[in-house]
Amino acid sequence: MYVSTYASQNTSSSSTSTATSGSMVDYQSFLKLLVAEMKNQDPTSPMESTDYVAQLATFSQVEQSVQMNTKLDNILQASVLSQAGSLIGKTVTSADGSMTGTVKEVKLYSDGIIAVLDNGKEVPMLPGVKIS
Structure with a gap:
């Protein structure tokens, strides 16, 4: 099990959020990608609107999974800190x-x-x- 120190927890969480925000695609990036895809599609065989909706749904699921993993990591770190503190006096x-x-x-x-x-x-x- 990975347990970070309190000081490095603060450092790693800020660097993690920076790295996550840098690598995570937001809705603006998705819209830019969608517009580029529409501009460069084959005019004789355009994509169906259902394909765009499916891409948006997939993007939303991935984003929610990333947010859920981040929250679960925070809960795990808080749990470890709580358990460590409960050892004092034992x-x-x-x-x-x-x-x-x-x-x-x-x-x-x-x-x-x-x-x-x-x-x-x-x-x-x-x-x-x-x-x-």
Whole structure:
């Protein structure tokens, strides 16, 4: 699971929105493409109006899917932050049983969550970690 840090989350979300807006085709671009398609079509065999409507419907579905994926990513990041915060004050035992302690703070990295114990040791939150 990909988990970004809070600081890089803000950075990546602004760069993601910039990249998305740069690569996402908006309705103006679609209309320009449609007009260019109409100008350059074969006059002896023009496209049917139903073909244009089908293209518009497909474009709308793709745009909605992109927006839904963005919103789901935001929900996932909020969920991870909430879960990480709920670890504070809990007793954690590492997967191999070598470290045990109370979670003092939680660090979020791009490759996962690390719990910092009250004794200063860090436990990566991997499968097999016991939380009580």
